[in-house]
Amino acid sequence: MASRATGGTADAQQGAKRPSQARTPQLERGRARVASLLAAGARVFAEKGYDAATMTQIAAEAGASIGSLYQFFPTKVLLAEALHGEQRVRLAGMLDKLGGDARKLSAADLADRVFAVMAEFLMLHPAYTTLVERRDVDPQRKRESRAQMENRIADLLAQTTPPLPRGRPQVIAVVIIELMKAIVTISTYEEDAMRAAAINELRVMLKTYLRAVCNAIRV
Amino acid sequence: MASRATGGTADAQQGAKRPSQARTPQLERGRARVASLLAAGARVFAEKGYDAATMTQIAAEAGASIGSLYQFFPTKVLLAEALHGEQRVRLAGMLDKLGGDARKLSAADLADRVFAVMAEFLMLHPAYTTLVERRDVDPQRKRESRAQMENRIADLLAQTTPPLPRGRPQVIAVVIIELMKAIVTISTYEEDAMRAAAINELRVMLKTYLRAVCNAIRV
Amino acid sequence: MASRATGGTADAQQGAKRPSQARTPQLERGRARVASLLAAGARVFAEKGYDAATMTQIAAEAGASIGSLYQFFPTKVLLAEALHGEQRVRLAGMLDKLGGDARKLSAADLADRVFAVMAEFLMLHPAYTTLVERRDVDPQRKRESRAQMENRIADLLAQTTPPLPRGRPQVIAVVIIELMKAIVTISTYEEDAMRAAAINELRVMLKTYLRAVCNAIRV
Amino acid sequence: MASRATGGTADAQQGAKRPSQARTPQLERGRARVASLLAAGARVFAEKGYDAATMTQIAAEAGASIGSLYQFFPTKVLLAEALHGEQRVRLAGMLDKLGGDARKLSAADLADRVFAVMAEFLMLHPAYTTLVERRDVDPQRKRESRAQMENRIADLLAQTTPPLPRGRPQVIAVVIIELMKAIVTISTYEEDAMRAAAINELRVMLKTYLRAVCNAIRV
DNA sequence: TATGAATGAGAGTTCATTCAT
DNA sequence: CATGAATGAACTCTCATTCAT
The missing domain is CATH 1.10.357 (Tetracycline Repressor; domain 2)
Known part of the structure; x- marks a missing residue:
């Protein structure tokens, strides 16, 4: 791809519309997912602190794949904010x-x-x-x-x-x-x-x- | 990040002496170094917090090389403890x-x-x-x-x-x-x-x- | 760490001084590395195009570790620019x-x-x-x-x-x-x-x- | 990126029919869909280039769901080829x-x-x-x-x-x-x-x- | 068919730590 | 002791593609 962020940062300027909001689920299944992701996030953040908490662990704790986590919370920050x-x-x-x-x-x-x-x-x-x-x-x-x-x-x-x-x-x-x-x-x-x-x-x-x-x- | 692992080249758990104490400098020059390293550490930890502070930045802020920093504080934890x-x-x-x-x-x-x-x-x-x-x-x-x-x-x-x-x-x-x-x-x-x-x-x-x-x- | 880029994008605002220049090597060894990294970059970019070229492959092609590559070229973009x-x-x-x-x-x-x-x-x-x-x-x-x-x-x-x-x-x-x-x-x-x-x-x-x-x- | 791999859940190379042709729509509705998908594809490819264009954005731009896009163009390559x-x-x-x-x-x-x-x-x-x-x-x-x-x-x-x-x-x-x-x-x-x-x-x-x-x- | 959630390999990047000079 | 290069595990994030409803 032409411009990748980040894994980390280093994005160019293009109108890549990096989302600034957690995506709202449409289906019931999605709502359940979001709930369990938030719960997992809460647990992991509480246990390890923000920095040491990893998205991978949160996803695992929620029984979801990493992709699933990012589907709803496109950023670690966004997840934290949603939870907060x-x-x-x-x-x-x-x-x-x-x-x-x-x-x-x-x-x-x-x-x-x-x-x-x-x-x-x-x-x-x-x-x-x-x-x-x-x-x-x-x-x-x-x-x-x-x-x-x-x-x-x-x-x-x-x-x-x-x-x-x-x-x-x-x-x-x-x-x-x-x-x-x-x-x-x-x-x-x-x-x-x-x-x-x-x-x-x-x-x-x-x-x-x-x-x-x-x-x-x-x- | 979740307290980064050992890093570096092949480590193995041989009798490799991982020091658990900050080294005490022998020369006068060394004492000055240690002082400025501690000062730099204090500044950086204060500004960014423990996790976000990097050994590299601390060394730079002290005007020392990363190698020099590790000479006296073989570990980020040890530096923090010494400072504390x-x-x-x-x-x-x-x-x-x-x-x-x-x-x-x-x-x-x-x-x-x-x-x-x-x-x-x-x-x-x-x-x-x-x-x-x-x-x-x-x-x-x-x-x-x-x-x-x-x-x-x-x-x-x-x-x-x-x-x-x-x-x-x-x-x-x-x-x-x-x-x-x-x-x-x-x-x-x-x-x-x-x-x-x-x-x-x-x-x-x-x-x-x-x-x-x-x-x-x-x- | 408090703020990580990217892996991807998603950095906050802090004065993390993300470098905008390729680091210049000080030692002879470093100069050699940079040369071989540039050469590898040239080869891979030519073969696959910018997007499809991966930093991992470039490092491998240069016989260097990924960390070594990033030591001198903190960004794929910067590598491309240096080469260009x-x-x-x-x-x-x-x-x-x-x-x-x-x-x-x-x-x-x-x-x-x-x-x-x-x-x-x-x-x-x-x-x-x-x-x-x-x-x-x-x-x-x-x-x-x-x-x-x-x-x-x-x-x-x-x-x-x-x-x-x-x-x-x-x-x-x-x-x-x-x-x-x-x-x-x-x-x-x-x-x-x-x-x-x-x-x-x-x-x-x-x-x-x-x-x-x-x-x-x-x- | 280096032409992303297959993705999706366990794929295996069973007799799983990976279509090599864009599916031809049967209904009138389908024809309209295809047209707007192609148009969206054209727009996005032109704007971002092939690599940086994402199937998700194309679907969105066409007012269709990602699933719908894949219904007619089972592959990004196929979409590009159809368009071409x-x-x-x-x-x-x-x-x-x-x-x-x-x-x-x-x-x-x-x-x-x-x-x-x-x-x-x-x-x-x-x-x-x-x-x-x-x-x-x-x-x-x-x-x-x-x-x-x-x-x-x-x-x-x-x-x-x-x-x-x-x-x-x-x-x-x-x-x-x-x-x-x-x-x-x-x-x-x-x-x-x-x-x-x-x-x-x-x-x-x-x-x-x-x-x-x-x-x-x-x- | 349409929709939207799910998946996971893989990409860029970071940084504590080690080592050769 | 000092310096700066080398290393690589681990991290965040992306996106083509598949699947359940």
Whole structure:
């Protein structure tokens, strides 16, 4: 062929329309494939990290041929993005369920629930942090998707009773998200006792703090 | 990539001595080389991450040939470990300087200082987290070096006045370390205002919490 | 690794400095390698055409490993360009030798010599046309290198005695070059008699024509 | 690429009937399909060249599925051949229309008409040269189809008044065909003025030459 | 027949590591 | 010790072709 990419890179300029989207399957069979490919991707990314995960292994893990994988995800990046997107939607959904109760709760109690939700989510989708932290995404995109998650949490926090001081929900959302990452890290620790203790410590720290913040405004 | 295999010409597993230690230079010239190689490694690891950093680039960045690099660091892993080791020593040194004042301070105030020290250190050595988080180190080693750092901080915390409840210093050390990672992450955010605010928020949260913990035992 | 090209295409944005030049060898050994790689490239490109030629085959033909090939020519395109460049220089050199006699000759006679030179060159470097015609070079470059060759020939034609009419040398240069390509094509015909006859026919046609053009201006 | 291998699932060389002919459609619908597939093929081959053209793109361009394409053209080669065949028939038809006037014309004037006809044809069917020059056709076939075209033109030339010397029509046919290829190449040049000038130059050169040849025999 | 998923050999390319000079 | 060439397994990605529905 006249111009091949890449295997690797080194493409010329021609209008080769390199796809920038995962292909959507038309048939039921295709939908099943996509699902199992995403699942396999999630497993492998979680286990090895983005870089060390190989497309070959992902295909194998999905019981598909490499060609089949590329049929739907024309690029490793695209696969990662599709997976990341899907998981973000899922997490968003779980958080949105908290919306109803938000105004009946104090920030501290809401934080507890958010914590619980996120912990459950991360248990279910251990690839999430790996995907969030990928080094080769352009900062713009990265910022946007971070902002989206932050806003969702900030919105919840803004509704609590008693209310948090102006502007705080946004910052606290950042804090919560970062604490979650810490929890993921800690989850990999091997000493069971310490692991539980440390995770609880983070939870309590946050609660204590939020209570203090609320009290501060009351006076 | 999945930790590239041995490479090179016919290797075989003869008694071929694969060194497991970075070679120590004999001559003065060698010491300078090693220093610039480590510096280059630090720069490249920080910029690209462990996987994407290539030995070739590191050598080039150090103004050395690839052969020269391998003379002193017979393996990418060994280079990373040497670097990591050096940086850990450095951080330990900086923390140890806090030892003298520890017993004159409350846990909250000590935390502030620890924060400051670590922030400075991480500014100087941005490769540190990358090296700490490398996925391909065996958990044993990982746990050990983590423990070492934790103990150092726990020891400091144990000396504060008023004292923290039994057992807490160890857990809180974990918390502090994780918060530092969060700070590193946040440092890469682009919105200046939010970045500063979030970092401060973490600091204040920790202080507030430590104060509460101290008060709790007093009563 | 964080970002891999291609194997294929699909690189991100990072400053991965993908080289755009063939590396120049430093040692004698390297120079020899490069020579044999270029020779192998020439052979394979000539035999199979650019697309069908594989880097693997070229390396094998040169008695080198694939890695060795890529050490000096980081891209198939770069190899082709290096080869093309080298051959253009060679052809230019051969044509320049005609410069001395140009003003002693009529256009028709000069054309004969140019023909002879190019025929010899193309016999020696059968990959030339393949490289010239590569579809994936940007038109800008293509135009430039064509112009260069044209000018060289036009300059020669401009010096003939009697002189050609103004402006004609440039157009005639184009004609000559295209006739050469025709000759290359015809050279692959299998019927010996026809092949020789056709090639001669082209030569005579050109001469006849140039004579007519010269006469036209004389009157 | 080096004419990609068989592909597909376990093939084996059983009595598996690999068709060597494009299937002829039975239904009206089929005929329309075939037409649009051929048209798409022509477009894509012309744009990208044979190697870089993909069956997938051709199918897409025809608004058909890849399966549908293979239904009628079980092989890329077969598609190319079908297309080539069709175009040859078309060109032959256009040339045959000149037959009536051939004996009223001089070779020079006939050449002009042949030129005009071929130029029109190539404008309409830009894939033609690509298909003619395909490197992977066996020389036997190549020679045959070339000969066919040459004969057709030689036959026309043989009828001109005054007649060309014995044997010349055949050689001159070769010359004309090659000149046409040159014109195709030149047509892609970007400098409008030079393009027109060069094309005209070729035309005039041929006429001048043919006139000279005729005169030569007359004497 | 039409559709779209499935297949897998093979291509370009990378990079840790080794070796000759 | 330094240098730079050599090596090759492994990786991402492509595309002709086949097959199930």
